[in-house]
Every structure is written in C-alpha cells, then in structure tokens.
Amino acid sequence: MTKLFRFWLDHRQELAILFGEHIFLVAVSTLIAVAVGVPLGIFASRRARLAAPFVGIANIVQTIPSLAMFGFLLPVPLIGGVGARAALAVLVLYGLLPIVRSTIVGIGGIDKSIREAAVAMGMTARELLLRIELPLAMPAIVAGIRVAAVVGVGSATIAAAIGAGGLGQYIYRGLSMVDSTVILAGAIPAALLALIVDGGLLWLERHLSARRRPRSHRVALAAAASLLLVAVVGSVVAAARSSNAIVVGSKNFTEQLILGEIVAQTIERETGLPVQRRLNLGGTLICDRALLSGDIDVYVEYTGTALTAIFHQPPANDADAVTASVRDLYARSGRTLLPPLGFDNTFAILVRGADARARGLRTIDDAARVTPQWRAGFGFEFLERPDGYTGLAKAYGLQFRSPPQVMDLTLSYRALAAGQVDLIAGDATAGLIKGLDLLQLEDNRRYFPPYEAVPVARASMLLRYPQVRRALEKLAGRITAADMQRMNYAADAQHENPGDIAKAFLVHLGQR
C-alpha cells in the first residue's frame, strides 16, 4: 500500500497527465456518441422497421472485443492508425449502442395517448419532440449515456495499446513489468473515475426524472454541461502537445520503454527539438503501421523481427546480411534504418547458473547431452515461431524428459530459478538473467537469427531534421547486451522509472 502511494507521489505529474488524457478520451467520445446517437435513436424511433436492425448492428459492434476493434481500425484511413483519434473512434462506436438503444426505448416507451394528445393539440413535429418526447425520454437517455460513459472509462484503458495515453499506460506498463503496484497505480484511478462518472450521471438521471420545474432542469443540465466543459477543456490543455514535435514510439515491454526514452532524450539533448513520447504501443505490427502512417517518427526495432514479422522473409543467420536486407526493405517504403545500437536481443537458452557450473555447461551442444533428463518451459511465441523450438531441437538434436511446458515468458524465468523446469528460452537482455543467477548457453551452431536493436525512422522526418539523424548516429554501437541487461534489471527488479534509467545511462555514456 505504501509502495502504491509512493509511486503516485513520485509520478504525480505523469499521473495528472494520464488522468487528464483519460478524461479527455471518455468525455470527448461520449459527447460525440451523444451527438450522433441521440439523433440516430430519434430517427430510428420514427421508423419502426429501422429500430430493430439499428439495435442489432449496435449490439454486434458491442460484442467485438475492444482490442480487436483497435486492430480492425488500424488500416482505416482518417479514423484508423494509432493515437487519440483512433481511440476516440473506437470509444464512440462503443458508446453509440447504449445511447441509441436508450433513446429508442425512451421515446418508444411514451404512452400512445400522450403523443396523440400532443399532436391533436396542434404541436408541430419539432414541438412534439422538444416539449414532450425528449423531456419524457430524458431519464432513459441519461441512463444510456451513463452506461456509455462508464464502459468508456473501462475501454479507454485499452486505448493505451495504440498510444492514446490514459491510465491504461500504467496497467500495460505494470503488466509488462509484472509489477502489481504499477498495475494498481493505473487501475485504481480508472475505477475511481468510473465510480465518479457513474455516480454523477446517476444523480443527473434521478434529478431529471424527479418532477421539477423546467428552470431547475435547466440548472441541473447547465451544471452537468459546465462540469463536462471544464473536464474537456482541462484535459485538452493537459493533453495538448506541440504539433511539430518528433514523435518517438516503442513497443510495450520494459526494454522498449527504456530504449524509447534513450532515443527521445538523445534527440532532446542533442537537437533541442520538442519530442513527444508515444511509448508502450501494442506490439511490432502496431509500431510498424504507426511509422508507415506517420503517427510516430522513430522507434527501435530488432533486425530479425523486421525480417520475419514485418517483411515476411525466411529467417537468416548472418547478422550483416540480415541488417543489409532489412535496410533495403525499409528504404523501399520510405523508412531509414539507422546504425545498430550495439546489442543483439536474440533468444537466449537459459539454465540455472549452479547447474552450469556443476556440470561445466557452456554451449547448447554441452546441454544437449543432459537434456534427456531435463524438463523445458517455453513461451507460447517461442513454440510457434519459425525460428523457435522446432528448428532449435533439430539443429542441436535436443530431447527432453517430457514435451516442453507452455508458460508465460516472464514467469518462465522464475520457474527456472525455482527448479520447476531446467531450461528455458528467454530474451538475451532480460534483467532477470542477472537477478536470478541464470546462465545463457552459447548458440555455438549459430541457429538463432540476429536480433540487433536498431532505430528505424521515417525518411521524410530525417530529411527535414538532419540533426536527428546525427543525434541518433551517436548511439551507434554504444549499448552493450550487458548494459541492456542491467537497465532491464533496474526496471524489472528494482522498479526504477524507464525515464530515469535512460537519463542515468546517457550521463554515464557521456563520461565513458
């Protein structure tokens, strides 16, 4: 608990910004959903034959998991891509259903005789809508808005996956660091926000359904509207970013966050240009798409990943050849591969340090002699990838006592240290290797393709700001695998902030 409060205290500025971004996402998307959904609901309620299909479509949209929705929208022009705009589009889609449905239900639920009396009194369609139908449907509509806003607070946490910011950033960061404090640091404010939104709109709903003079209705609506305005303006200001900034992206695991910070701080220090951070984007494909569309200007990729996952080429073993062909492939789509940073985050076949010392194991060939008595645990990805387990077993003639166990990559380090398995495939730069006294066996047959860490940038940005290229070239070959391991360890095991780690490292580089 104290850890959590300490975290909030240490990150209070960032927390305020993320909170602001979160409110911005929910408030703006809910406003748009109301502006679109209420007229849509009114329209559908006028045409009974349309109402059912409308609600049906909205229902189907609602059942699409939000992460999948972000995926669908990635390639869509205008609303797709990464960042707040795409997140807003998804949140609006989710908000529409409850609002359209409650508008249809609210208006449809008005007693027939009331509508007939109003028409017979000589009300125009507009007067009927404004004086009778909307006021009577208002409590139902506000109930729908309440559902939309509360669902929005939840869905907005997922928006962090596409770089829209918000409290989900802490949740994702915490998940990738397996640090429940960081997860809670994002989840608790998000839950509080949901409760506040729920309570506030419930109050409004009660207030509207209570019988009050129109004047008092207006007071309640005005109060709600001005609160919303304050929230939107406040969060817009908080989320405002300079538009000509260099945008630095990163994937969603510890090492990427640190590398993103190193790149961002290097550009800031060397060029003085404003830098905007869009760290913690979902994964390889999201980063790649964002770089293509110009949503980000630069991020750090790994050559082997680019070759197989982005460009769908067969895995290759020669590091220089891989780098050359990846540079060529990037150049064809207007992107520039900058010089490698110096370390290779390949797969690492890991065993306990104690075992290695006792049995004199140094290479994977050494281990192949003892593995028939061993159990192995691998992450799902390693079991599936073309350059993963199957090829490895073939290359080294590996056999195990039982088929390898599938386990979460992060957990597999601890499972190895605890003796539940005897061999795992991890990341060469994982901080836990050092923390848990594990040993990386040498890939003496050079089975694993190279995964050299290398910044990729949009060529047009480098053309406009040649100083950015010069700044990043200064990082060439400066980060060793040991450096990276140490920094990952500082983040994963010692819970240091990626920004601080990067800062300390750059200071250290300047001295070395």
Add this chain to the structure above:
Amino acid sequence: MSGVEFSRVSFGHGGAARILDDFSLAVEAGEVLALVGPSGAGKTTALKLVNRLLLPDAGDVRVQDRATSEWDPIRLRRSVGYVIQEIGLFPHMTVADNIAVVPRLERWPEGRVSSRVHELLGLVGLDPDTYAGRWPDELSGGQRQRVGVARALAVDPPVLLLDEPFGALDPVTRRQLQEEFRRIQSRLRKTVILVTHDMAEAMILGDRIGVMDGGRLVWCGASRSILESSDPRVRQLVEAAMPPPISGQTGSA
C-alpha cells in the same frame, strides 16, 4: 355558419371493410351532437377526421365552412379542442403547465397565460391555489378529466371533440362531470361532438344524437325523439341503456 359538416365521407383501406362509408352529418354551431353506436362503428374515426388526425379518402369534412384538407393542420388543431378517455396529460408537467401548453405554443404573454389557467381551473371546478402546482399522478380520475377539459378549452377553440371523456370514471363521478359539462356548455356554447357508447350519456348531454353502425349514420335527430324511433339498431342501443323494468335497483346509470 355551420360548425362541422361531413359530406359523403369515406375512409378506410379500400374495398369492403370501410371504416366510414358515405357518411354525412352536419353539426350546427353551438350544439352538442352525441355520436353513439357499438364499438367499431367508426365514431372515433369520424372525430379524428375533424381535427385532421386523419384525412378522408373521399368526400370532405368542413370545419367552419372550410374543408380540413385546405386547413393548415396545426392551425386547425389549435382551433379544435380534443379530449380523449385516456386524457393524455403530460406527466412531466404540472396541472397549470398542462393547461398552458397551447397558449404557450401560441406565444401568449406569461401574464395572460397564468390568468387564463386560473380562470379555466375555476371553470372546471378545481381550486386554482390547490391544484395548479399538482402533478397529474397526484390527481383522481375525475380531477384528471377536468384538467383534460380545461386544457382543451385553453385557447377558447370554437369546436370541441370529446371521445368517451367520462368512460373510465366511476358512475357517481361520471354523473357529476356530466352535470358540470352541461353547466359549462350552457355558458360557452361550443360546437361539440361527443362520442360515447352510452345512450344515457348521449341523452343527457346531446342536443341531438347521431347513431352510427358499420361506418354509416343510421339515425339522427333530437335527443328527445330517439325513444320514438322504430329502427331496430337504435332500439337495441336505447334498451341497453334503460334499467330493466323490475329489478331497477341494480342499475345505476
């Protein structure tokens, strides 16, 4: 000047099952015409043709010597008061605001609106100080119907349409409201069409009675003369309304 006149009006979705079939009837200005007949006879449809909730398929309905098809529907409806059995009071408005709806649509100044509301509540026998601020669901059925009548009279329309206005009330309240209505009508002299399935009510309130059956007018004449009619459809309605000769104590209306 004629109040409301139906001339050879037909309405209904073509073919045999016409709701109104060659229906003609003239209602004089200032008289109460009671339309009676079994359910499905077309009484309510006839009313809705007057304020242009419906338009005739053939023939025309003239209000103040002008066919409803030539009226601006909004203007027409604001000159025709309409009271239905379910009343349709607006639940989100107080009694005073309900009565003030049409005056406000007509953009009366607020001072005039409130004095009119006051006057109308007095007219229908509700104490304005007690009832103006009440909500519809705080009223009894009879009080609600009085508010409905006051609302229909708000801008002093020359024509008033009443569709089973007292049908949902208990017999004592119904009798009371019928008396009140006679009193009000003797002062206001509106052109009134009253739809009812209750012959006794028709005889109490109507200056004349029109009997409808199967979309046609089968009998029309002064209320007093209806007892002398020999038409079997009329006799059936009259007898249904009369208390049985011997066990008279059980009948109440």
